[in-house]
Amino acid sequence: MGFSMNSKPKIVTGDAGYVLEDVPHLTDYLPDLPTYPNPLQDNPSYSVVKQYFVNVDDTVAKQIVVHKNSPRGTHFRRAGPRQKVYFESDEVHACIVTCGSLCPGLNTVIREIVCGLYYMYDVHRVLGIEEIRRRGLKVAVAGIPKTIDNDIPVIDKSFGFDTAVEEAQRAINAAHVEAESIENGIGVVKLMGRHNGYIAMYATLASRDVDCCLIPESPFYLEGPGGLFEYIEKRLKENGHMVIVVAEGVGQEILSESMRTAHQQDASGNKFLQDVGLWLAQKIKEHFSKKQKMTINLKYIDPTYMIRAVPGNASDNVYCTLLAHSAIHGAMAGYTGFTVGPVNGRHAYIPFHNKVVITDRMWARLLSSTNQPSFLNPKDILRDEETQIQGVDGGSHARCENG
Amino acid sequence: MGFSMNSKPKIVTGDAGYVLEDVPHLTDYLPDLPTYPNPLQDNPSYSVVKQYFVNVDDTVAKQIVVHKNSPRGTHFRRAGPRQKVYFESDEVHACIVTCGSLCPGLNTVIREIVCGLYYMYDVHRVLGIEEIRRRGLKVAVAGIPKTIDNDIPVIDKSFGFDTAVEEAQRAINAAHVEAESIENGIGVVKLMGRHNGYIAMYATLASRDVDCCLIPESPFYLEGPGGLFEYIEKRLKENGHMVIVVAEGVGQEILSESMRTAHQQDASGNKFLQDVGLWLAQKIKEHFSKKQKMTINLKYIDPTYMIRAVPGNASDNVYCTLLAHSAIHGAMAGYTGFTVGPVNGRHAYIPFHNKVVITDRMWARLLSSTNQPSFLNPKDILRDEETQIQGVDGGSHARCENG
């Protein structure tokens, strides 16, 4: 885009502590742009519903849990079609850029952008490009967050997440059947999640067959009282078998430390061990064979690629359609530099930025469901409390409860 | 319960148009009840997260799309565990009553109520009863709305809905394959929805293979210009085949009229025809054979029982867990006469009542996706506008976008 993106945040304030974190608009840079009537108003599908166009003043509240007299807090611009658009259909060139790896629903998003532009706005020129070229032109940039891990702040969930959790059930179920079929059987399932444990957490809650779920947000240690090995031994003695789910981003520090001290310089050997699932499986085996003289039967399952390659389920398909349509409406209405996504269930345009706070209630539910210990020591908890946002409601909470 | 339920609504107001529609509490009837510390505070799972208990003043906003200076509107009491409870664990008798027919996730709800009471509150006495007996006792009544149709006002969605939409894809896909395999093939799929078309609408949007979706909220007629027969003929001439999805509650007036005039007094014959799917299939066949001399091949699929009997998917399993836990926390904290459910993604306690307004944006999206006509005439639209709630945001909107 020909104009600078590092503009200051657009903040609008109102009564009772109302704050709108607005997104850039083309008229911020080119004030005299002409507008055109939205072609949807002549579309028989949409003309039926007269209130279809979003009111220009509609905003979506980020803070949904409030007190009687608490400030109204942050809001975002509501997504949806506007009465006026800033592009003429037959002059629009739309470009789609995808980044990163596979994710269930990605094809749906692309199809819906193409079909939505075609059927809703009569835009026929849509290109896919591997880098976007920046020239001094009237360009609206709209982002749809793509991460199966669900690690996007503010928005309720990322697309593909529901499908991933659904498909992860297969692996957990297989681990459970394997573990149950043999004495001291341990099934270990590694699930996606480099920086958070959402998939691991939801899959564990949905399955109910998991005895221990390890996520990056909750540190743990292997040896000694309160450690993982102790818990494993306890569960095996109680139940005869157990299932462990581990998010891929778990225990990076322990793993690095373990690597460093192990003198395993060999390139290929190390490579395998950097996989936390293989590493953890190996550590558990070693502990129980060498130190414990307890025969365990560990089966390790890594379903990552089988999960990623699955087509989106019905829920994700509908969700991807909404994301694509919201992005189109926003770009056609002249907004730019925004990410689209549901905030408390309602689609909104969010300026590019953000950072998320650790989930809490959902994690407590999970601990209660698996009966695993927290693997935390008092000073961890204390530190956590201090960094906790002091407001009535952390932004991350909404995401947790939005199953 | 020994005390009257027909108490007046508990309304609390605050600044800037804040309204809390509160739920009854045992202390409204028995003011001097003793309280006890919530046993969760000694639970190692929950004690990790210090902010786990819900603040006594937390409320959830019903209005999520707002203007800068619009009134704050209706709120509900936030669901979740409280510091104080009004029951001693070893004195609690919990009773579970289920009403109506099967729904995916029902077993999960029951299991989670039983397990939640046991593990979170140490309550061991849980009974299932086919009618609840009312005696003058300290009883908290908590409802979890059970309807696969998603026809509950205020709350985002009903449990089992996601699973039903997922499973409905199979039937739609089969209808599509059948229709495509033969000249003038028509696949007709009847889906659940006595009073609304949510399942039909979401399944249609998720599938993208449907040419026409008929729902109770949008009236239609068969004959003449703008009617269904005309549209079918048009699609068959364009495409050679088509798929129609019909919600079970569709066209009850046309159907009754058709029954009355048909002189089909025979009991068993009539019974079959009262099924809107069979009736519609029959009407289409008759029209094209007798009046049109056009050979069509219609295949009718009714997947109702195959959808209902499926176990909940991962998303519904997690959702059912949250519903069950929220109900338990509310009842233990002394609230009564409430329904539990997510409002804008956040679980809340809602007083028993309500009525929903017709969905609009999602329906327009669907019309755009199927390219079907609206089957409405101008006076219908006018009437609809007049009854439309004049506020910034109808309560039903949130549900539509909450895929």
Add this chain to the structure above:
Amino acid sequence: MGFSMNSKPKIVTGDAGYVLEDVPHLTDYLPDLPTYPNPLQDNPSYSVVKQYFVNVDDTVAKQIVVHKNSPRGTHFRRAGPRQKVYFESDEVHACIVTCGSLCPGLNTVIREIVCGLYYMYDVHRVLGIEEIRRRGLKVAVAGIPKTIDNDIPVIDKSFGFDTAVEEAQRAINAAHVEAESIENGIGVVKLMGRHNGYIAMYATLASRDVDCCLIPESPFYLEGPGGLFEYIEKRLKENGHMVIVVAEGVGQEILSESMRTAHQQDASGNKFLQDVGLWLAQKIKEHFSKKQKMTINLKYIDPTYMIRAVPGNASDNVYCTLLAHSAIHGAMAGYTGFTVGPVNGRHAYIPFHNKVVITDRMWARLLSSTNQPSFLNPKDILRDEETQIQGVDGGSHARCENG
């Protein structure tokens, strides 16, 4: 084809009662046809395995259960590629004609014929035609039996059958869940099978949740001692619920009789009732409401179109590949007027004709598994014995055990 097809059967006899029921060959009509080397011999894939070509004398035994001194019985020509072919690749026009309705695996058969001709025999011209034109040309006609019902004599099973049985489990499972969830619940599932009950029988055996399976081969009656109503009442009193599977071709005589006496002249009403599933469901409801004053809850499921439209499973995909390849090899080798299919697990060319005898052992297994009565009276059994083939082994037996 320019030459008459009503030629006499080609019978070859050998020692010890050996009989070969051979198929026609082009040289029967055009004796001096030139031959060409099979192009497969230059194909690197096939050249690896030197014994790949079928020996010209190879035949497949129809009688597989024999006695020490029993005659060797009927044989068929073994399917597979021959050293010599009767067509030059670049002169071949292949035509594919499909008849009847959908069947899982049909697409695989067509794809494999096209791909097999292309990659194995370098034949590029393949046409699909809705009627075959008959001119005085060198034409080899090869048939691949297409019936999901498995009602082809001699060959082990028809393609799509495995997939249909697999998919039928879903409907039976749904019926079981529905029936179990309510007092006196009856789940009725109608499965394909106009003239036999193979799908119903295998689905029942695979599921183990069925209490009664009704198939065309085993007559039954509704009223009186030993009748279906009596059995239903017994099972409901014992178990509280039951599942009935009914093949679509069941009870045609009872149904016609019932139709005639019911004075239900109305066209549309009758049409619905001619569906045996709807008819049976209606009869059961009437019986228990009017005559028995016993409240039953019957749920009727017709999964036919959902079964037919499913893609072939892995087993059917491999099977369809073999059928397609066998047909290609036979036609290229100059054979004509034959059906291809496995006989006792080995693919063979079978002359167009045949008739099957009732299954017995598999049916007894099923009766034992469901614990249902046989609904036969002594004179039926007697008649059946008299018409039983007196040989060591009926042709149908092999099919039954070939799961």
Add this chain to the structure above:
Amino acid sequence: MGFSMNSKPKIVTGDAGYVLEDVPHLTDYLPDLPTYPNPLQDNPSYSVVKQYFVNVDDTVAKQIVVHKNSPRGTHFRRAGPRQKVYFESDEVHACIVTCGSLCPGLNTVIREIVCGLYYMYDVHRVLGIEEIRRRGLKVAVAGIPKTIDNDIPVIDKSFGFDTAVEEAQRAINAAHVEAESIENGIGVVKLMGRHNGYIAMYATLASRDVDCCLIPESPFYLEGPGGLFEYIEKRLKENGHMVIVVAEGVGQEILSESMRTAHQQDASGNKFLQDVGLWLAQKIKEHFSKKQKMTINLKYIDPTYMIRAVPGNASDNVYCTLLAHSAIHGAMAGYTGFTVGPVNGRHAYIPFHNKVVITDRMWARLLSSTNQPSFLNPKDILRDEETQIQGVDGGSHARCENG
């Protein structure tokens, strides 16, 4: 069992080269045992079908592809219930021993043995024991071959095989989607099969998305002309992506050699590398990064545990029922020291022993389907031909075509 099992084979011969490889019978050791009428003859399910009992002389032909005057060859005793049994129901103690790891259908076999003994023979005492105790008692030993790999000679297929092939499709499909989504994408799927490639071969044929299938029966090498690396490079240049399926028993010699020379003494490192899938994936990555300067994207999928833990599909469920019933009938009739299984589609009792010859035709079909080279050099082929059984029909052929 109190009597010696190392008895000589029981061979019976007949006319035209007929040979019966019979199984031991209790009366071989205890000649004067009393017999009892089979209780099935009073069972209403079985009494319907008068010819239900197997004729005492029935045998099943092993050789199914024959010539007009070829010898009749080997036969086995037909499985099924006999008129006379050698045990009284209320004196029978049945013991079930399972060996080895999980296999789809294993639960069905056990359930059907228990239910079959109960309902068919009124035997109520069934024990599961981890070793069988040998005392001088009247004991009949019946085996049901359990190996998901399908590596049992003579019998058509092992139970669980169909389910495994079906489930393997998921992994292959995921590998295909992953490979296709990126430039030079390679999907590698490891499938079960320590000593043969049946699962890999059938899954490849069923899927049609595989470019290369490596099985133990067909040796291959990595480097140089005709090697795997050359083929990979060729396919990537042609198609841009490829899918490789590798049976776990593949290339053990290359792998051992590679291990020995790699100086990778570290225990844990080696352990991972002994997995042929990980090893092959690593070798391919190394080759293309170091030697070829060609950037490839390899995704490795090991679905083993997810396949093994799946419940049997419908086809395997019916098959397991037949195996269990055949074993029961044989043991009750006094046979011992036998394995039960279908021979050319008909269940038979086979004496404990055997060895299989390499598959050929099915493998050629696969090579044709993937278009991969054979990776064989001329001397391998020559050697293979010399060891090929010279008869009309190798025992292994039947298994290959019995999909």
